[in-house]
Amino acid sequence: MKSTKTQVWVRIYHLLLEYWRPRAIFSKTRGLGTPLSLDDHTMRKNSGLFARALLDIDLLSPLPDHLLVECPDFSFVVDVEYEWLPPFCSHCKMIGHELAQCHVIHDQTRVPGPQHKPSQKTTPDDRE
Ligand SMILES: [Zn+2]
Numbered sequence: 001m002k003s004t005k006t007q008v009w010v011r012i013y014h015l016l017l018e019y020w021r022p023r024a025i026f027s028k029t030r031g032l033g034t035p036l037s038l039d040d041h042t043m044r045k046n047s048g049l050f051a052r053a054l055l056d057i058d059l060l061s062p063l064p065d066h067l068l069v070e071c072p073d074f075s076f077v078v079d080v081e082y083e084w085l086p087p088f089c090s091h092c093k094m095i096g097h098e099l100a101q102c103h104v105i106h107d108q109t110r111v112p113g114p115q116h117k118p119s120q121k122t123t124p125d126d127r128e
Pocket residue numbers: 089090091092093097098099101102103104105
């Protein structure tokens with residue numbers, strides 16, 4: 001049984017500073033995957049540009065490029081960037097190759113169809 005889950009470092013841009021806390025970041029990224037850890041810079045709040053979290057992501061689920069962070073009084077959108085994603089085939093639903101390299105699909109499209117061409121014997125030269 002192949003797993004479709006993988007651990008990915010995710011960058012979260014435009015996160016308001018008041019949410020720059022492990023618990024807040026974990027709760028906001030829960031929609032993407034299972035939060036595993038934050039990198040040291042994010043912990044020390046001195047990264048500045050983006051928060052970085054290691055998430056356990058199921059590649060079968062959609063990977064949004066932004067997240068809506070809902071707060072009691074308002075909501076804001078953060079941009080999400082995946083630092084590295086393994087090749088994943090949405091056809092085979094497995095990690096290891098991409099759809100473009102999928103042998104299963106290529107074999108299917110190469111299935112031999114009916115090879116019989118209707119023979120055309122009605123050429124003008126065919127006179128007697
Ligand atoms: Zn495949």
